[in-house]
Amino acid sequence: MPFSIRPDRSFKSQFRKLARRQLRHAIDVLETRPEGTDHAIHEARKRLKRVRSLYRLVASAVPKFSARENIRLRGIARSLSSLRDAAALVETATYLHERARDSDEAEALGRIVTALSARRDRLIAARRDPEKVVSDTISALKRAIAALDDVSLKGGHRRHGRLLAHGWDTTVRKARKALAACEGHVSAEAFHTLRKRTQDYRAYHKLLNPLWPTAMNAKYEAASALVDMLGRINDLELLCELVETEHHHFENADDLAHLLYAIIFHQQQGRHDALDRAERIFGDDADDEAMRIEMLWIAFGG
Numbered sequence: 001m002p003f004s005i006r007p008d009r010s011f012k013s014q015f016r017k018l019a020r021r022q023l024r025h026a027i028d029v030l031e032t033r034p035e036g037t038d039h040a041i042h043e044a045r046k047r048l049k050r051v052r053s054l055y056r057l058v059a060s061a062v063p064k065f066s067a068r069e070n071i072r073l074r075g076i077a078r079s080l081s082s083l084r085d086a087a088a089l090v091e092t093a094t095y096l097h098e099r100a101r102d103s104d105e106a107e108a109l110g111r112i113v114t115a116l117s118a119r120r121d122r123l124i125a126a127r128r129d130p131e132k133v134v135s136d137t138i139s140a141l142k143r144a145i146a147a148l149d150d151v152s153l154k155g156g157h158r159r160h161g162r163l164l165a166h167g168w169d170t171t172v173r174k175a176r177k178a179l180a181a182c183e184g185h186v187s188a189e190a191f192h193t194l195r196k197r198t199q200d201y202r203a204y205h206k207l208l209n210p211l212w213p214t215a216m217n218a219k220y221e222a223a224s225a226l227v228d229m230l231g232r233i234n235d236l237e238l239l240c241e242l243v244e245t246e247h248h249h250f251e252n253a254d255d256l257a258h259l260l261y262a263i264i265f266h267q268q269q270g271r272h273d274a275l276d277r278a279e280r281i282f283g284d285d286a287d288d289e290a291m292r293i294e295m296l297w298i299a300f301g302g
Helices: 011-032 037-057 063-081 085-098 103-126 130-150 157-184 188-207 213-245 253-281 286-301
Strands: none
Touching: 011 037, 011 130, 037 063, 037 130, 037 157, 037 188, 063 130, 085 103, 085 213, 085 253, 103 253, 157 188, 157 253, 157 286, 188 213, 188 253, 213 253
């Protein structure tokens, strides 16, 4: 079952089935790990993000359920990220190394990648029982699936159209607010918030794709590119924080200087490009977008 909801079928049953299948996929990939643990964690977290976006979309109808399950799924995602964060920092440093502006910077960043790789390996070796983390995660995911038995989305087709429009409108407004905060002053938290709301916005274009496939696909691709940009900005911020808190990993002061210069350069460039793209994506009026969603839902489900 794709991550989409059709307007000509029962919204209530599709909602439950969709959430259950995403959560079960997360369990399956963590149990089998066909492409290794890192890839399995990445896939599981992707499914969790989709489900959390889905819950936020209907939050106005089931506020207690949405709040409770978002907290549960956020905790699950964080437990998995502890197994992935060190590797992500290596990938970020590798990204900078591959884009070095001269040979001196390339050599310095090459040594930084080596230092971060050694840190990652030490952290992996020091883990008490990574299998227990995965096992506990699977148990928590099963509880999240069971919790879907309690959710009740009342009303008929028109009411569900209004519900989707309200959730869509809320997300766009929050994204616009985060965008304004990013433009007002450089804030890592504001860019992180913009990324989270863009992830929701992207998920909704996939979820409601049957309403208008051509337009939804185009906006989905644009939002995906922005999510990637904002993700890179966030990764660079995390690498900068590591330099400040664990500078003992980097013995060569010149290498550290090259790293910081590279981070600042790519952050500034990335933020500028991300804001330009975000203005284009979230430039439409939130009320107009929400109205179109409601009208399409009612028209195609009648």
